[in-house]
Each structure stands twice: as C-alpha cells, then as structure tokens.
Amino acid sequence: MSTEPAPLPPSPLDTWPPSWSPAAVVFDCDGLLVDTEGQWVQVQDAYLARHGTALDPTVRRALTGRAAEVVVLTIAEAVGRAPEEVVRDLLAEHRRHLEDELTPLPGALDTVRAAADRVPVAIASNSPREMLDRKLAGLGLTDLVDASIAIEDVAAPKPAPDMYLAAARALGADPADCLGLEDSETGAQAAVAAGLQLIAVPSIPGQEPLAPRRLDSLADPALAAWISTWEVRR
Structure with missing residues (x-):
C-alpha cells in the first residue's frame, strides 16, 4: 500500500501570485509569526x-x-x-x-498588518489561552486581530481541523474562502482538512508541510504585493 500523501485538489494558489482574493485570513502563531x-x-x-x-x-x-x-x-x-x-x-x-523579548520571524508583523488592513484576521494556535494571549500581547497583535483560537476553544487540536473551522466561523467566512498560513506539517494537515487555501512557510528544519503554495519567508515581496491587491472586506 502506498504511503504517499493524496494529491491536493486544485487551488487558486497554484498560480503565483494568484488572482484570487481571500475573504479572511487565519495565521498560525508559533514558528510562523514568532520563533517560539x-x-x-x-x-x-x-x-x-x-x-x-x-x-x-x-x-x-x-x-x-x-x-x-x-x-x-x-x-x-x-x-x-x-x-x-x-x-x-x-x-x-x-x-x-x-x-524574554519575543522575536518575530522575518516579515511576520508586516504581513499580519497588511492582511488586517483589508480583511478579517484570526490567529489559530495549539497554545493554551494564557500563553497565546501573552505572545499576542508581546508581539503587539492583540488589538490587530479579530479573533484568536487557543487549544481550550476546540474539541480537538491540530492536526484536527477544528481550530481552523472555529477561526473561519469566528470571522464569518466560509473556510474555502479563507487563506491559512502555517509552518508545520501538523498545522498544514489541520488547515487543509478544514478546507482552507494554504500557504506553508516552514521555519524548522525537517518540516515539509503539504500545501498548495510554499514560501521561504513571510518577507517574500510577491506576497506583500499580492496582499495589496485584495478586495477590502472591512
């Protein structure tokens, strides 16, 4: 029996940059936004x-x-x-x-700010609520995001889809119309299972998250240019 993962369905992210504009964005936190x-x-x-x-x-x-x-x-x-x-x-x-002072990963804060200027934004993290709130405060993101989903908020954490489904629901968007951003294989499984369009930005060696689009960094200038074209939904 083959152990190869099933191929991903066609996605608007198959072309880069896409012509698609998301209705909302859901970011992971650890390993994507900050080096925790x-x-x-x-x-x-x-x-x-x-x-x-x-x-x-x-x-x-x-x-x-x-x-x-x-x-x-x-x-x-x-x-x-x-x-x-x-x-x-x-x-x-x-x-x-x-x-200690939290260290944002390259392009992370600029990407969240740019996305939040145009569409509703959530954070979905397997962290406990107390630790997630501490990280968002330390990064200066508490008042910027529209919702945050911690491990206590769902029945099953990542790699189950619950967290991403809860985030889309909190933002009032269909999961298929949401963009997810993740760094880990575990998180990518969750986002894809929930039906989000996914960009993977791995930061830990050895991680090979399966996603329609993979970037080396959130500081990718093509990502910033694409975000600037999104339809404003606020």
Missing part, C-alpha cells in the same frame, strides 16, 4: 538530553506543532517520568523563555 516553536523544541530536546535520551528523528518531526499534551506524553514515556512532572518542568522552562 524552535525554542519549544530546544526546551524539549535539552530536557531529554538531561535524562540521557533523545527522540527518534521521525518522532521529533511528527511532534512538531502538536499540542503540549501529546508532546508531554511522548517525552514522559521516553524519560520514564510521570506526565504531571514533565509538563510542570517543560512549561515552566518555556514560560521563562516567553518572559
């Missing part, structure tokens, strides 16, 4: 190393972008400790990183 996904992975790997172990590269790749609960259970099994102890230690260290 990489920091979170480093926290996990350092914790594993302190306990004399490491994750298989295939497992590490699959965990990227997943909910903290899934990450913690995998690491707890690897180090032979109770999940409650692991989540306490990992999240405490990750929160310390968030207390």
